Every structure is written in C-alpha cells, then in structure tokens.
Amino acid sequence: MxxxxxxxxxxxxxKVFAEKDSVLHMxxxxxxxxxxxGQVVAVRDVSFKLKQGEVYxxxxxxxxGKSTLIRCLLRLIEPDHGHVRVKGQDVMAMGLKELTExxxxxxxxxxxxYGLLPHRTILENVAFGLKLQGVKHKEREKxxxxxxxxxxxxxxxxxxPEHLSGGMQQRVGIARALVQDADLLLLDEPFxxxxxxxxxEMQDELLRLQAELQKTMIFVTHDLNEALRLGNRMAVMKQGIFxxxxxxxDIVMNPADEYVQRFVQNERQVYLLTETTEGKSKVSHVTPLIGGKKEKIAAGSGR
Ligand SMILES: Nc1ncnc2c1ncn2[C@@H]1O[C@H](COP(=O)(O)OP(=O)(O)OP(=O)(O)O)[C@@H](O)[C@H]1O
Ligand SMILES: [Mg+2]
Structure with missing residues (x-):
C-alpha cells in the first residue's frame, strides 16, 4: 500500500473570488x-493526496471553503492556481472535451x-448519467x-422523486453517483x-457500500461525529486553509489550535472513554452521540 x-x-x-471591478493578481x-x-480567498494553497480506497x-x-475546494477538483469552479491530478492525468491541462469526458x-x-429530475422516474434519474455517456437504453436500465x-x-x-422521503432521495443521489462507476466520489454534505x-442510517449505508465497493471518497461535513465514523483521514478547514x-x-487527541479544539472538545471525552474501555482506539469503535442517543458503530466496515 x-x-x-x-x-x-x-x-x-x-481560489480567489474577485468582484467585477477588482483585478486579481495571483x-x-x-x-x-x-x-x-473586494476579493475573497476561498481556498488558500491547499494540498493533499489520496490513495485508492481512502475516505477523506x-x-x-x-x-x-469546503465546497469551493471540491468543486475546484473537477473544475466546476476554475482554480486560480495549482494542480489536480487524477490517476496521473492533469485535470488542469484538459481541454473542454476531455474535461467533460x-x-x-x-x-x-x-x-x-441533489435535485432529482421531478418528471423522471427513479430509474430514469439514476440512468440519466449513463444516457449522457451514450450507454444504450437496455444496458443503462440494467x-x-x-x-x-x-x-x-x-x-x-x-x-x-416526490413519492420518496428525503433520506430515500439522497440514496437515489448516491445511486446516481455510483452508477457512473467512477473511482473518485465527491460528497458535499450529502446528509x-x-x-x-x-x-x-445513511452513514451506515455508506460504510456498508464502501466495504463492498472500495471507492475513493472525499466527504464534506460540518459534523465531527460523521467525520469520525466515515473518515480514514480528515482535514479541518478554516478560512480557505487546511x-x-x-x-x-490525531485530530481528536491533538487538535492543532483553538479552532480545531472547539470542534473536538465534546468528542474527546467520548473518544477517551471508548479508548480506555475497548483498548486500542479504532475509528470504527468510536461511540458517537447521534441525535442525543448513544449509538454503537458497527465495526468491520472493511477499512
Ligand atoms: N461565487 C462566489 N463569489 C464570491 N464569493 C464566493 C462565491 N462562492 C463562495 N464564495 C465565498 O467563498 C468562501 C467559501 O465558500 P464555500 O461555499 O466554499 O464554503 P463552505 O465551507 O462550503 O460553506 P458551507 O459549509 O456553508 O457550505 C465564503 O466566504 C463564500 O462567501
Ligand atoms: Mg459548502
């Protein structure tokens, strides 16, 4: 590995957002x-690397700056500086056709x-990306x-879509991403x-799917519980900086500054408690408080 x-x-x-009359000098x-x-630095000199199968x-x-950063990775927002490579391919150097592909x-x-298409069935919604890829009707339905x-x-x-609850609709969103069979999944506060x-339940579902599919994911959240349940590694972002x-x-036990400390302070107690009662600490053994209830995380997410 x-x-x-x-x-x-x-x-x-x-990524610097500049007002119309303000000239950006990178x-x-x-x-x-x-x-x-007149200029907002939404992402400031961020670097990181992911290996196959990691959940970051x-x-x-x-x-x-979380959404701006992950949108920059596929140039839905054009970064002002820096490099992105996926499987060695230079995303910044791609022309429009290559980028679309x-x-x-x-x-x-x-x-x-997620914004499902309201006048299409769930099946059609999920198959839609394949249609754009030119996959034949029967095959995309399958x-x-x-x-x-x-x-x-x-x-x-x-x-x-209107017949489905919010959680079910978000599952459709995930299905829609999975059907593309992309190596890299970017999830921006999906839950x-x-x-x-x-x-x-959705977190459990994602852990189960991840154990089966071993995708590489970037998962954005405000929520430390969610981060601890899902992440192999994580970054804490403040004013565009990691x-x-x-x-x-590491993050829970050794917060780098006061900002990180504020995120982790409640979790630390639970984490320490779990560590002492269960021996070596593993993320899958953290006992988070979800909705005020203690919930045991299923170990063996395959990670
Ligand atoms: N199109 C834009 N034009 C100008 N400023 C922008 C634009 N998009 C984002 N920003 C600014 O960039 C900064 C980062 O925004 P971003 O949406 O990336 O944050 P975020 O961490 O995703 O926040 P949230 O958790 O609320 O989704 C903010 O100050 C925001 O106001
Ligand atoms: Mg956001």
Missing part, C-alpha cells in the same frame, strides 16, 4: 501579500440537495437497477439536510 500510486493529487490550489497572493479588498473527510465551519467517467459528485438494488430502492424504480436518525490534516484519532 505504501508504494501505491496516488489516485488523487492536489497541489497548492488557490502573483501577489503567492508572494504572501495580504488579502486585497473535509470538515470546517460554514464559509471555510473526465467528469462523466472518472469522478461523481453528490450534493446536499445498470441502474443494479445500483438501486445496492442502495435498497429497487422496488421504487418506477416511482417519481446534512436529514434528521439525525436517518442520517445515522489548519490540520491527519487521522481522526
């Missing part, structure tokens, strides 16, 4: 000049509010049915609109 190539390499990504930022009025969590308060086949994204089975929604295939119990990166254990 140590010598495996990286599936994703992100180097020195910057070289000023790179040489350490302070922020310019990005956590941070609202406005810290890359987005259709190599990477899939799940958003907070593949869509397979992933709907994986997320437990096959019997809803002929229904419309944050769900109530705590459903959210816990203030700390490490295993969930």
């Amino acid at each position: 140590a010598n495996d190539p990286y599936l994703l390499e992100v180097e020195n990504i910057w 070289e000023d930022y790179l040489s350490g000049k302070d922020d310019v009025s 969590v990005i956590m941070g308060l609202s406005g810290s 890359f987005r259709r086949t190599q990477v899939a994204m799940v958003f907070q509010h 593949q869509a049915q397979e992933v709907l089975e994986k997320v437990g929604l096959l019997k809803w295939a002929r229904h419309y 944050s609109g769900l109530d705590p119990l459903i959210r816990g 203030v700390q990166e490490g295993t969930p254990h």
Whole structure:
C-alpha cells in the first residue's frame, strides 16, 4: 500500500473570488501579500493526496471553503492556481472535451440537495448519467437497477422523486453517483439536510457500500461525529486553509489550535472513554452521540 500510486493529487490550489471591478493578481497572493479588498480567498494553497480506497473527510465551519475546494477538483469552479491530478492525468491541462469526458467517467459528485429530475422516474434519474455517456437504453436500465438494488430502492424504480422521503432521495443521489462507476466520489454534505436518525442510517449505508465497493471518497461535513465514523483521514478547514490534516484519532487527541479544539472538545471525552474501555482506539469503535442517543458503530466496515 505504501508504494501505491496516488489516485488523487492536489497541489497548492488557490481560489480567489474577485468582484467585477477588482483585478486579481495571483502573483501577489503567492508572494504572501495580504488579502486585497473586494476579493475573497476561498481556498488558500491547499494540498493533499489520496490513495485508492481512502475516505477523506473535509470538515470546517460554514464559509471555510469546503465546497469551493471540491468543486475546484473537477473544475466546476476554475482554480486560480495549482494542480489536480487524477490517476496521473492533469485535470488542469484538459481541454473542454476531455474535461467533460473526465467528469462523466472518472469522478461523481453528490450534493446536499441533489435535485432529482421531478418528471423522471427513479430509474430514469439514476440512468440519466449513463444516457449522457451514450450507454444504450437496455444496458443503462440494467445498470441502474443494479445500483438501486445496492442502495435498497429497487422496488421504487418506477416511482417519481416526490413519492420518496428525503433520506430515500439522497440514496437515489448516491445511486446516481455510483452508477457512473467512477473511482473518485465527491460528497458535499450529502446528509446534512436529514434528521439525525436517518442520517445515522445513511452513514451506515455508506460504510456498508464502501466495504463492498472500495471507492475513493472525499466527504464534506460540518459534523465531527460523521467525520469520525466515515473518515480514514480528515482535514479541518478554516478560512480557505487546511489548519490540520491527519487521522481522526490525531485530530481528536491533538487538535492543532483553538479552532480545531472547539470542534473536538465534546468528542474527546467520548473518544477517551471508548479508548480506555475497548483498548486500542479504532475509528470504527468510536461511540458517537447521534441525535442525543448513544449509538454503537458497527465495526468491520472493511477499512
Ligand atoms: N461565487 C462566489 N463569489 C464570491 N464569493 C464566493 C462565491 N462562492 C463562495 N464564495 C465565498 O467563498 C468562501 C467559501 O465558500 P464555500 O461555499 O466554499 O464554503 P463552505 O465551507 O462550503 O460553506 P458551507 O459549509 O456553508 O457550505 C465564503 O466566504 C463564500 O462567501
Ligand atoms: Mg459548502
């Protein structure tokens, strides 16, 4: 594993949002000049690498730059500086055609509010990405049915999104990402609109799917419980910067500054307790408090 190539390499990504009449001089930022009025540095010199099969969590308060960063990875937002490589391919160097192909086949994204197409059935919604890829009708129905089975929604295939609860709709969002069979999944707060119990179930579902499929994922969340349950590694983001990166254990036990400390302070007690009662600490043995209830995490997520 140590010598495996990286599936994703992100180097020195910057994104600065500048008001219309304000000219962006990236070289000023790179040489350490302070922020310019009328410009927001949403992502500041972020680098990280992921190996196949890792679940990497990005956590941070609202406005810290999480969504901007993950959108930069597939150039839904164009970064102002830096490199992104997926399986060695230079995403920044791609022309439009290549980029479109890359987005259709190599990477899939799940958003907070998935926005299913209301006048298409669940099956058609899931198969839609395959249609864009030019997959024939029969084949795409077959593949869509397979992933709907994986997320437990096959019997809803002929229904419309309005018949499904929020949690079920988000499962469709995940099915829609999975059907692309992309190596890299980007999930931007996919569960944050769900109530705590459903959210816990969705996390279980994701862990189960991950044990089976071994995808590489970046998962954005505000929620430390969720980060601890799902992540192999995580980063805490503040004002566009990665203030700390490490295993969930590192982050909880050795918060780098006060900001990280604030995120982890409640969790630390639970974590320490679990560590002393269960011996060596493992993320899968953390006992988070979800919706005020203690819930035991199933070990053996395959990670
Ligand atoms: N299109 C834009 N134009 C100008 N500023 C923007 C734009 N998009 C984001 N920003 C700013 O960039 C910063 C980072 O925003 P971003 O949406 O990436 O944060 P976030 O961490 O995803 O927040 P949340 O948790 O609320 O989703 C914020 O200050 C935001 O106001
Ligand atoms: Mg966001």
